[in-house]
Amino acid sequence: MNDLVGAGVFFAIGVIGLLYSYHITRGTISNPGAGFLPFYLSLILVLLSLLLFFKSFKFQRGGNNERIKIATRWKRLISAFVGLLLYACVIQRVGFVISSFLILILLLRFVEERSWRLTLLLSLVFPCVFYFFSVTYLQIPLPKGILPF
Amino acid sequence: MGIFDGVAYGFSVALSPINIVYCFVGCLLGTIVGVLPGLGCAATMALLLPMTFNLEPTGALIMLSGIYYGAMYGGSTTSILFRIPGEVTSVVTCLDGYEMARKGRAGAALGICAIGSFFAGTVSVIGLSLFAPPLAEWALKFGPPEFFSLMMLGLSLVAFMGKGSLLKTIMMAGLGVLLGTVGLDPMTSVARYSFGSRNLLSGLDMVIIAMGMFGISEVFKMIEEPVRMEQMISVPKGFFSLLPNRQEWRDSTAPILRGSVLGFLVGILPGGGGIVATFLSYGVEKRISKHPERFGYGAIEGVASPEAANNSATTSNYIPLLTLGIPTNAVVAILLGGLMIHGITPGPLLLKLHPDMFWGLIASMYIGNAMLLIMNLPLVGIFARIVHIPSSITGPLITFICLFAAYGVNNSAFDILVMIVFGIFGYLMEKIGFEPAPLLLAFVLGPMIEVALRQSLGLSQGSFYIFISRPISAVTLSIAIFLLVAPPLAKVVRGWINEWRR
Amino acid sequence: MKGKTRFVCLALVTLLFILPLFGKATAADFSKGTVSFVVPYPPGGVTDAIARMFAQVFSKYIKQTTMVVNKPGAGTALGTLEVVNANPDGHTLGVFSNALLASQYVLPEPVDLKGLEPVALFNFDPNTIGVYEQLPFQSINDMVSFAQKNPKKLKVGIHSGTGTAHLYMVAFMKKAGIDAEANYIAFKGGGDAKAALAGGHIDVATDVFGVFRPLVDAKKVRILAVARERRHPLYPNVPTLKEQGYDISWGTFHGIFTTKGTPPEIIQILEKAIESTTKDKEFLSLMEKNQFPVEFRDLQKFKLFLKNEDKVYKEIATEVGLYPPKK
Numbered sequence: 001m002n003d004l005v006g007a008g009v010f011f012a013i014g015v016i017g018l019l020y021s022y023h024i025t026r027g028t029i030s031n032p033g034a035g036f037l038p039f040y041l042s043l044i045l046v047l048l049s050l051l052l053f054f055k056s057f058k059f060q061r062g063g064n065n066e067r068i069k070i071a072t073r074w075k076r077l078i079s080a081f082v083g084l085l086l087y088a089c090v091i092q093r094v095g096f097v098i099s100s101f102l103i104l105i106l107l108l109r110f111v112e113e114r115s116w117r118l119t120l121l122l123s124l125v126f127p128c129v130f131y132f133f134s135v136t137y138l139q140i141p142l143p144k145g146i147l148p149f
Numbered sequence: 150m151g152i153f154d155g156v157a158y159g160f161s162v163a164l165s166p167i168n169i170v171y172c173f174v175g176c177l178l179g180t181i182v183g184v185l186p187g188l189g190c191a192a193t194m195a196l197l198l199p200m201t202f203n204l205e206p207t208g209a210l211i212m213l214s215g216i217y218y219g220a221m222y223g224g225s226t227t228s229i230l231f232r233i234p235g236e237v238t239s240v241v242t243c244l245d246g247y248e249m250a251r252k253g254r255a256g257a258a259l260g261i262c263a264i265g266s267f268f269a270g271t272v273s274v275i276g277l278s279l280f281a282p283p284l285a286e287w288a289l290k291f292g293p294p295e296f297f298s299l300m301m302l303g304l305s306l307v308a309f310m311g312k313g314s315l316l317k318t319i320m321m322a323g324l325g326v327l328l329g330t331v332g333l334d335p336m337t338s339v340a341r342y343s344f345g346s347r348n349l350l351s352g353l354d355m356v357i358i359a360m361g362m363f364g365i366s367e368v369f370k371m372i373e374e375p376v377r378m379e380q381m382i383s384v385p386k387g388f389f390s391l392l393p394n395r396q397e398w399r400d401s402t403a404p405i406l407r408g409s410v411l412g413f414l415v416g417i418l419p420g421g422g423g424i425v426a427t428f429l430s431y432g433v434e435k436r437i438s439k440h441p442e443r444f445g446y447g448a449i450e451g452v453a454s455p456e457a458a459n460n461s462a463t464t465s466n467y468i469p470l471l472t473l474g475i476p477t478n479a480v481v482a483i484l485l486g487g488l489m490i491h492g493i494t495p496g497p498l499l500l501k502l503h504p505d506m507f508w509g510l511i512a513s514m515y516i517g518n519a520m521l522l523i524m525n526l527p528l529v530g531i532f533a534r535i536v537h538i539p540s541s542i543t544g545p546l547i548t549f550i551c552l553f554a555a556y557g558v559n560n561s562a563f564d565i566l567v568m569i570v571f572g573i574f575g576y577l578m579e580k581i582g583f584e585p586a587p588l589l590l591a592f593v594l595g596p597m598i599e600v601a602l603r604q605s606l607g608l609s610q611g612s613f614y615i616f617i618s619r620p621i622s623a624v625t626l627s628i629a630i631f632l633l634v635a636p637p638l639a640k641v642v643r644g645w646i647n648e649w650r651r
Numbered sequence: 652m653k654g655k656t657r658f659v660c661l662a663l664v665t666l667l668f669i670l671p672l673f674g675k676a677t678a679a680d681f682s683k684g685t686v687s688f689v690v691p692y693p694p695g696g697v698t699d700a701i702a703r704m705f706a707q708v709f710s711k712y713i714k715q716t717t718m719v720v721n722k723p724g725a726g727t728a729l730g731t732l733e734v735v736n737a738n739p740d741g742h743t744l745g746v747f748s749n750a751l752l753a754s755q756y757v758l759p760e761p762v763d764l765k766g767l768e769p770v771a772l773f774n775f776d777p778n779t780i781g782v783y784e785q786l787p788f789q790s791i792n793d794m795v796s797f798a799q800k801n802p803k804k805l806k807v808g809i810h811s812g813t814g815t816a817h818l819y820m821v822a823f824m825k826k827a828g829i830d831a832e833a834n835y836i837a838f839k840g841g842g843d844a845k846a847a848l849a850g851g852h853i854d855v856a857t858d859v860f861g862v863f864r865p866l867v868d869a870k871k872v873r874i875l876a877v878a879r880e881r882r883h884p885l886y887p888n889v890p891t892l893k894e895q896g897y898d899i900s901w902g903t904f905h906g907i908f909t910t911k912g913t914p915p916e917i918i919q920i921l922e923k924a925i926e927s928t929t930k931d932k933e934f935l936s937l938m939e940k941n942q943f944p945v946e947f948r949d950l951q952k953f954k955l956f957l958k959n960e961d962k963v964y965k966e967i968a969t970e971v972g973l974y975p976p977k978k
Binding site: 002003005006009010013017020021024025030031032033034035037038041042044045048049051052055072073074076077080081084085087088089091092096100103104107108111112113114118122126127130134140141142143 | 192316317319320323324326327330334336337339341342344365368369372373541542544545546548549552553556557560562565566568569570572573578580581582583599602603606611612613
Binding site: 141 | 687720
């Protein structure tokens with residue numbers, strides 16, 4: 001089961017790779033162009049994924065192939081995934097401090113179930129300290145977002 | 150000025166009070182920078198460049214160098230404790246270093262890093278002072294065909310880096326090379342896989358992918374299984390149990406030696422320097438080990454050798470810089486910038502016009518290594534205890550630091566998204582048996598191999614013979630083939646011998 | 652999750668979506684604050700070093716703190732965009748070179764330069780042609796006749812990306828009539844090309860004096876010509892391209908740009924400060940130590956210069972076949 005999924009993923013990646021490199025000049029083996037490596041490499045990935053696909057069938061009878069273990073805390077995991085992706089999308093507009101504050105609350109309180117006291121403490125302190133140091137000393141212009149400073 | 154006079158003179162310069170202070174500040178900053186992921190030493194050095202305007206050039210260079218190798222020492226810390234590469238060169242340390250930490254041997258890993266780095270640094274400084282000019286000459290002989298062969302050697306070792314199935318390792322490596330093509334083609338500026346996004350046009354950053362696939366995915370693992378570190382390891386009793394035990398010492402000696410030499414040699418070559426050295430040394434250690442199956446599960450050789458290699462490479466990076474003004478990687482380019490700003494032109498005249506700078510720098514490297522060892526060893530105790538903070542707290546905090554770091558690498562919010570995406574991808578792939586390390590390695594080597602190949606074919610007008618006709622290239626390729634083929638061949642030959650005996 | 656927790660979760664997520672709507676930019680008074688110099692390359696290169704030297708001295712005349720921000724990527728596109736999208740209040744300046752103009756014709760998706768406002772030029776460095784020391788060429792004509800007699804044997808290094816080195820080298824080869832006979836080898840950057848030249852893996856490459864100097868001292872590279880009006884005062888033995896029959900203006904320049912829409916009064920303030928910086932002793936000595944010539948061209952002259960350069964690039968890029976870019 002594991003291997004089937006893996007094979008599927010790589011097959012998809014390979015096909016995408018082929019589609020988006022097709023139009024780039026390939027050249028020949030003695031004079032490769034920009035499209036040579038991406039195209040043929042994608043092709044190799046597709047072939048390897050097929051190989052994996054067939055291998056996984058050989059083993060299934062022997063019972064060697066494991067099923068994917070679904071984590072017990074999968075709901076929290078998904079919230080972490082979603083929360084982090086949202087963070088990446090809004091940080092430029094909303095600003096580093098507020099986004100980090102929110103994501104830390106999500107992770108500390110809702111994913112890891114720490115106390116509100118600890119959560120609020122860490123969620124306020126860390127982003128502010130990091131923001132302060134990076135803007136004054138490190139010259140990393142973290143996104144200001146909607147805050148006035 | 151003979152070598153011994155030079156070294157003596159150098160020490161007199163380096164031991165002057167102000168230069169010792171610069172050295173210390175540099176090392177301290179470097180260690181901090183190295184420990185914090187994403188805060189690259191390149192960025193920090195660039196930051197301090199303006200401040201060095203008002204300093205005397207030798208002192209400025211000493212301080213900047215201190216940051217550089219200090220970061221190498223510190224970078225391994227987060228790799229071992231949290232599986233987050235603090236520096237690009239500490240990615241390989243994540244593999245076995247973190248496993249050692251999980252087994253309660255974090256202190257030993259950290260200790261071996263510090264000591265191995267010190268030894269390697271010392272060896273390397275000696276090599277630098279004795280052999281700088283001839284080595285620079287030798288390095289110049291490496292042209293595109295030689296680089297191709299060397300990188301192929303590295304890539305062939307990738308196949309053996311994985312813990313699990315060979316097919317899956319190769320697939321991840323293939324994906325790594327493919328990801329390396331994303332962006333503008335370095336030779337013809339054609340856009341590859343940019344999907345219309347300008348951000349993708351500049352390609353993907355190795356640090357971002359590494360933080361995602363190692364660090365973030367590890368955080369996801371922590372979320373999945375909350376009962377981890379704190380229950381698995383007992384609190385170490387006393388300081389000495391934190392350090393490497395006798396067995397670990399014995400196992401590390403040869404790898405440290407090998408890593409030092411390998412790192413020294415590879416660091417002189419332009420392009421890659423430390424990163425390639427760490428990959429090569431890990432691969433070589435695994436290949437020649439009598440129990441390669443231990444690698445990936447906490448083999449100390451897999452920590453000692455790469456760490457020695459990257460420290461050694463850090464010092465030998467200076468050789469082409471000082472003798473010819475050729476920077477071998479982005480960090481050394483900043484040092485070149487620093488020299489330029491002070492109006493110092495590197496090259497053979499450097500030795501004649503500024504002997505105090507040349508020898509003073511070399512001597513301060515030695516002093517810096519000693520300082521870093523003294524600074525890092527006590528920290529081992531503190532750091533090893535960080536491991537015992539519950540992962541429910543460290544997990545979110547590490548995530549936060551990674552988010553911050555991801556932005557800081559290129560001042561880009563897009564990178565944060567990339568890191569998260571790779572984090573999710575890496576986590577899910579690891580669950581079904583596909584490891585991140587081969588992908589990362591191939592991602593670094595792939596583009597270099599492609600460029601070297603196309604340049605070589607340009608030089609030879611399309612003939613592949615160039616790879617064998619040039620001596621260095623031929624030798625390197627033979628070593629690669631040997632390393633690939635030797636163990637299975639040995640097995641076959643042994644089988645024949647047994648047959649014949651019967 | 653329990654009901655209450657779920658509600659709070661939902662509320663937070665909704666907040667996250669609403670908050671961006673409250674964002675707005677705040678204007679600032681020009682005399683206060685920090686002036687950032689955007690460098691579209693990673694730290695440590697020539698542009699970066701020059702920008703830092705400049706920023707250091709500039710802060711004296713503009714009476715504000717200055718900082719250098721590296722924004723590498725996509726040729727020079729990401730750095731350029733940074734300036735184009737910044738507040739037109741004079742606080743964000745770009746330190747750009749020829750690569751900016753070349754990128755218009757070389758990159759698949761160039762940034763529209765109309766979003767930039769040029770302010771002034773402060774550096775112009777003529778390029779040189781360097782050959783591997785062990786080759787017998789003593790002059791450009793030696794090299795040209797070798798190429799003519801041995802097609803595809805002359806290995807010419809070009810650094811690509813937003814390659815002005817690429818464009819000019821090819822243009823030169825065309826003028827010399829040996830474009831078809833040259834074997835062009837592309838490198839990722841000047842540093843790689845330099846190393847390959849020093850090792851003799853390629854025969855000829857181009858760069859500014861400052862970059863070749865250590866190699867010349869180490870007797871690895873010989874400079875055949877410099878693209879200057881008259882011979883360089885520090886190198887009286889190196890003939891100019893003009894002397895050898897090629898009248899090409901070829902050099903690396905650095906200028907300051909800012910965002911379109913910046914009020915003209917602020918641009919004037921910037922221009923004056925740039926001029927003062929180029930006359931400042933500290934700046935001059937820093938640049939000279941590295942052999943980076945300082946030259947000031949004010950707003951009008953700079954705009955004219957850019958227009959001319961742009962025409963040249965377009966011509967060359969079209970001739971060479973780089974423009975329009977192939978997808």
